[in-house]
Amino acid sequence: MPNRLAHETSPYLLQHAxxxxxxxxxxxxxxxxxxxxxxxVLLSVGxxxxxxxxxxxxxxxxxxxxxxLMNEHFVNVKVDREERPDVDAVYMEAVQAATGQGGWPMTxxxxxxxxxxxxxxxxxxxxxxxxxAFRQVLDGVxxxxxxxxxxxxxxxxxxVQDLAGREAAFGATGEGAPPGEEELAQALLxxxxxxxxxxxxxxxxxxxxPSMVLEFLLRHHARTGSExxxxxxxxxxxHMARGGIHDQLxxxxxxxxVDARWGVPHFEKMLYDNALLCRVYAHLWRATGxxxxxxxxxxxxxxxxRELSTEQGGLASALDADSDDGTGRHVEGAYYIWTTExxxxxxGEDDAQVAAGYFGVTEQGxxxxxxxxxxxxxxxxxxxxxxAGRIESIRGRMLAARGTRPAPGRDDKVVAAWNGxxxxxxxxxGAYFDRPDLVGAAVAAADxxxxxxxxxxxxxxxxxxxxxxxxxxxxxxxxxxxxxVAEGFLALASVTGEGVWLRRAGLLLDQVLTRFPGAQGELxxxxxxxERLIRRPQDPTDNAVPSGWTAAxxxxxxxxxxxxxxxxxxxxxxxxxxxxxxxxxxxRFVGWGLAVAEAALDGPREIVVVGPDGDPATEVLRRAALxxxxxxxxxxxxxxxxxxxxxLADRPLVQGRPTAFVCHNFTCDAPTTEVDVLREAVGxxxxx
Numbered sequence: 001m002p003n004r005l006a007h008e009t010s011p012y013l014l015q016h017a018x019x020x021x022x023x024x025x026x027x028x029x030x031x032x033x034x035x036x037x038x039x040x041v042l043l044s045v046g047x048x049x050x051x052x053x054x055x056x057x058x059x060x061x062x063x064x065x066x067x068x069l070m071n072e073h074f075v076n077v078k079v080d081r082e083e084r085p086d087v088d089a090v091y092m093e094a095v096q097a098a099t100g101q102g103g104w105p106m107t108x109x110x111x112x113x114x115x116x117x118x119x120x121x122x123x124x125x126x127x128x129x130x131x132x133a134f135r136q137v138l139d140g141v142x143x144x145x146x147x148x149x150x151x152x153x154x155x156x157x158x159x160v161q162d163l164a165g166r167e168a169a170f171g172a173t174g175e176g177a178p179p180g181e182e183e184l185a186q187a188l189l190x191x192x193x194x195x196x197x198x199x200x201x202x203x204x205x206x207x208x209x210p211s212m213v214l215e216f217l218l219r220h221h222a223r224t225g226s227e228x229x230x231x232x233x234x235x236x237x238x239h240m241a242r243g244g245i246h247d248q249l250x251x252x253x254x255x256x257x258v259d260a261r262w263g264v265p266h267f268e269k270m271l272y273d274n275a276l277l278c279r280v281y282a283h284l285w286r287a288t289g290x291x292x293x294x295x296x297x298x299x300x301x302x303x304x305x306r307e308l309s310t311e312q313g314g315l316a317s318a319l320d321a322d323s324d325d326g327t328g329r330h331v332e333g334a335y336y337i338w339t340t341e342x343x344x345x346x347x348g349e350d351d352a353q354v355a356a357g358y359f360g361v362t363e364q365g366x367x368x369x370x371x372x373x374x375x376x377x378x379x380x381x382x383x384x385x386x387x388a389g390r391i392e393s394i395r396g397r398m399l400a401a402r403g404t405r406p407a408p409g410r411d412d413k414v415v416a417a418w419n420g421x422x423x424x425x426x427x428x429x430g431a432y433f434d435r436p437d438l439v440g441a442a443v444a445a446a447d448x449x450x451x452x453x454x455x456x457x458x459x460x461x462x463x464x465x466x467x468x469x470x471x472x473x474x475x476x477x478x479x480x481x482x483x484x485v486a487e488g489f490l491a492l493a494s495v496t497g498e499g500v501w502l503r504r505a506g507l508l509l510d511q512v513l514t515r516f517p518g519a520q521g522e523l524x525x526x527x528x529x530x531e532r533l534i535r536r537p538q539d540p541t542d543n544a545v546p547s548g549w550t551a552a553x554x555x556x557x558x559x560x561x562x563x564x565x566x567x568x569x570x571x572x573x574x575x576x577x578x579x580x581x582x583x584x585x586x587x588r589f590v591g592w593g594l595a596v597a598e599a600a601l602d603g604p605r606e607i608v609v610v611g612p613d614g615d616p617a618t619e620v621l622r623r624a625a626l627x628x629x630x631x632x633x634x635x636x637x638x639x640x641x642x643x644x645x646x647x648l649a650d651r652p653l654v655q656g657r658p659t660a661f662v663c664h665n666f667t668c669d670a671p672t673t674e675v676d677v678l679r680e681a682v683g684x685x686x687x688x
Contacts (some may be wrong), residue, residue, distance in 0.1 A: 056122050190588075209240060209245070210588065211276035218283050234288065255273060287685055554572075618658040
């Protein structure tokens with residue numbers, strides 16, 4: 001019989017709806033039930049594409065005896081961390097403070113008031129590698145609660161007090177000043193020290209794509225001409241694109257590489273990774289003209305549209321790492337790995353030999369963690385000589401054959417923030433490479449956010465974080481949702497010339513300015529009227545995505561350049577003061593803040609193209625404007641009477657021809673109708 005999760009929208013929660021565990025969703029009613037029964041809360045947090053979450057579900061949550069023990073002694077609450085990042089952040093901070101590490105699944109025992117007192121992540125069904133069995137943990141916690149409850153509640157109270165003491169008013173740091181030349185140079189030096197010159201990226205294994213740091217380095221190069229910064233980006237992107245972390249058949253990137261050489265991935269594919277990487281590769285092409293960057297950007301964009309689009313126009317959250325290997329067993333990477341025998345079966349002897357050489361498939365196998373003889377596809381550091389047409393034919397046949405395999409599960413949940421990142425990536429990639437279908441996909445995702453996620457009337461500008469099948473989820477938007485969706489809308493405004501997207505970005509940023517700041521201008525991850533947890537979450541550092549704090553700074557800065565709003569620029573600069581404090585010390589963990597700081601130092605720059613819509617000369621100038629590399633620039637393009645763009649107002653055509661205006665630090669160059677003059681003014685490095 002289904003439990004209470006059967007009525008939820010989260011695919012992760014729905015995966016547990018048939019468990020014998022009497023799960024509750026996160027709700028006041030769950031904690032009221034714990035207080036009524038006089039038992040603790042067992043909080044289990046995970047997400048749908050989490051491998052070890054699936055393992056623990058099969059081993060423990062589907063086990064009748066374990067479920068009976070859980071139901072007898074606890075009120076059991078299941079949370080999708082992607083749906084409730086605020087709950088995840090607060091309790092993960094407690095886990096990390098208590099144990100020195102964290103991860104998912106996260107297992108936390110709470111009092112009926114939500115105070116944590118015992119922590120863990122994955123627990124096996126039997127003692128293993130120094131870890132206790134999950135049932136041992138359940139018995140121990142239940143016994144401690146029954147026999148030493150006062151001691152347990154005292155521990156919980158001290159933990160909450162310690163967490164409250166960690167809260168810092170970062171807004172006062174540097175008196176609201178963003179990083180300057182010195183701080184950005186120190187950050188670059190720190191990244192240089194951590195850089196892996198052999199394999200690209202930063203630090204040792206496991207390696208995660210450093211998307212936000214790469215964006216900072218690209219912007220730093222554009223502003224300063226630093227060849228070292230650009231080389232780190234180019235080399236890292238080349239290693240990733242040629243490695244096993246990159247799907248060599250279908251495009252897109254896996255979550256991370258378990259080795260330092262980007263060779264063996266953890267195979268889950270996340271929307272946010274691919275949105276961020278798509279944009280990085282597109283910007284790398286814009287800076288260098290690299291064909292590898294162009295192919296990778298387009299392949300990643302096509303992957304997102306092909307495999308993550310939902311019927312309602314949004315983009316789904318993730319694809320699982322595991323899938324059926326054809327025998328009924330779920331195996332990590334089964335969908336993506338190959339043997340030499342499979343190549344022969346699909347391609348025949350001759351082409352199989354070519355494919356094995358090109359994609360690095362060996363008899364022994366390169367996927368040492370997988371079934372014997374299986375290989376992860378990757379490209380050699382130096383390709384050698386291959387017939388391009390033959391390779392494309394091989395790739396197409398392999399992709400078609402792979403499509404007949406059982407596919408990984410898909411989390412169809414639409415997350416506002418991640419769709420905002422994807423909207424920006426698809427819009428820009430579509431504009432750079434003359435792919436109106438990609439721009440159309442960005443508009444479709446934005447339309448879904450407007451129609452399903454954004455409020456109307458008195459709630460105009462308020463966001464719901466998630467939806468599924470066009471149905472809004474239960475959780476309100478957090479700071480990253482407002483900031484990243486605004487970022488996507490600003491990109492759409494520049495690419496489409498439709499001022500309505502600028503207006504909608506403004507509505508979202510009004511919410512940021514009124515509901516998320518603290519008393520000293522610092523930003524919180526949750527709004528001032530959001531559900532109260534044991535502490536109000538706040539984190540200016542990047543994780544898998546840009547922090548809400550620095551993402552908000554970027555969107556505020558872009559909106560200020562479009563509108564001339566001093567209020568928005570002042571708020572952006574004040575938010576960036578935290579980057580001034582921590583960027584030089586830990587640049588790898590505040591990459592997006594450093595990228596935004598580059599824009600603040602370079603700008604504001606306004607690039608305005610005025611001319612009739614559809615006029616070829618207007619489109620040539622618009623394209624040149626969009627290909628400019630200056631990090632502090634925004635682009636407004638449209639007819640002189642276009643609604644919604646303050647920058648277009650009172651801009652006359654020169655001799656009746658489409659005209660471009662370039663302004664920097666509130667001083668404008670002479671208007672021009674010549675595309676070559678515009679290209680030089682905005683730093684275009686690639687030519688059509």
